[in-house]
Amino acid sequence: MDNTLIEARGLSRHYDVSNGFFGGTATVKALSNASFTLQAGRTLAVVGESGCGKSTLARVVTMIEKPSSGELTLDGHHIRSDEPLTDAQQAELRASVQIVFQDPFGSLNPRQTIGRILEEPVLINRPDVTKAQREQQAREMLAMVGLRPEHYDRYPHMFSGGQRQRIAVARALMLEPRILVLDEPVSALDLSIQSQILNLLVELQERLNLAYLFISHDLSVVRHMADDVMVMYLGRVVEKGAASEVFDAPRHPYTRALLSATPVADPTREQTRIRLEGELPSPLNPPAGCAFNPRCWKAEERCRQSAPELDEQEAHPVACYFPL
């Protein structure tokens, strides 16, 4: 049985922004031509530096925003940039794809009790479910994410950061989704709490056969969680493959630099660091050719002329003329 839950082909999302003093508009290519698949029970991690388009991808996959171009199939439903979904399709899809955001403080309504927060998605999307059923579902969910029954009547400010993140995960699970998009789910948490949440996610995935699109800039967390990894730079996928291959034998110079820049919690390890010069270029004005070329130590004339493509047919593809 094919249990592919996400199939993305050439997904792009562009934003028109006003261009400073001249009153013109410019286009930010926040996401360009991303293709990937994700199966039930598996975790695909998306890594890359600030502004490379990770959250944009999350918003497109959860249909908070439409792709500018490309095709997206979610749990069997085709979503196309030029063809709007019917309301019924939307509702069904909302239920099967849910998102958890980074900020456990901003994403919960401070005026609602935890019970109300958990029940709201059901109230909106499943009007036929009775109040008693909703409440029971919410109470079961509290137990599932390791919170206590008495928490049902409390307000978000009474909880710690880790507990709030549990609540956010619980809310996302209320509609029994098959896909969970996790946008930096542990970045705001202390190490001791981070491990509680990661354990919870692992457990829930095993129990419910969930597919995770896992966004994180912490590579040690990604290494722990991911089956597959997709590395992005300035809106483009530059490398993807099985997590073990990408981590142990990176092929793109950027992936290699990213890995070598990540500090390892072992003071006895010899560091061999690739020094990257310069900053991330502006997405409003990306360099010609390969977007990484101004910072790349392998760049040659060809890299400055045209952008390398990623060969989707390969098992561990890379967008680079001189892969490692």
Next chain:
Amino acid sequence: MPLLDVRNLSVDFKTANGQFRAVDGVDVQVDVGDVLAIVGESGSGKSVSMLALMGLLPWTATITSDSMMFDGVDLSRADDRTRRSIIGKDVAMIFQEPMSSLNPCFTVGFQLREALKAHLPLSRRERQKRAIELLEQVGLPEPERRLRAFPHQLSGGMCQRVMIAMAIACKPKLLIADEPTTALDVTIQAQILELLLDLQKDTGMALVLITHDMGVVAETAQRVSVQYAGQKVEEQGVNDLFANPHHPYTDALLAALPERATTKHLPSIPGVVPGQFDRPAGCLFSPRCQFADDHCRQVKPGNAPAELGHARCHYPLIKGVPQREAS
């Protein structure tokens, strides 16, 4: 004699619900050329203890200490003039939120020249020259142009470099860097940490690095001080700390690192840090500690000897085994 020697520092805040102890009897020693990392849970008093030293806490804070010696001067007893001649010049700090500590209304150059003016007898031209030098030193390309820029025109990494330039403008003997790279990408983080370590090596400047990233600690620090709920619970050289943590909190913290995981299930510390109203009578870590017994819950532990990392614990660990005989 250490460059910085703070003894028994405590900070209490007046809050709507009464007094709140944010820092509880902390000692800090830093030698010339030292790199000391301070780690610990969010809210454990890392920033507040250093802000107390800098004299930058609001009036709601009550600071007490036995002494705060810096380079032969007791800052806790020094008059305002003496303090001002030291703080910002010989002791400088990079703050946790870089964006909020640069003034958005003034150019980078203006702010840098003002910092120089406050402490050094330089002419206008000399100040401009030194400002350019400083930006070069922190690796900002085209320094003349950057001096005319406003903070919002620079990236996060560039702003952080400007902050460092301002902090090192007067060649401090001690630089306190509070989460200097947390908001930055790892490739930029690597550049900034390298810059700080170069400064430390080239000038003999001592560095106090506050961070929650154990990877950064492992790769930059010489010594590590671990804080929990306002107290220092352990201090050791960096290699020993990672190899043989003596306090159960340090041990649990290191075990929770995903990169040390042997299975999909990570060891985790149950519960949360105590707050203002549920501070335990005995050891502050006892509600979460896997080795706690009634003695721990009732009696506050003192500090173990130096060879046990000064661990504030009744039963300090050796290679993960609690030493029940020790007390």
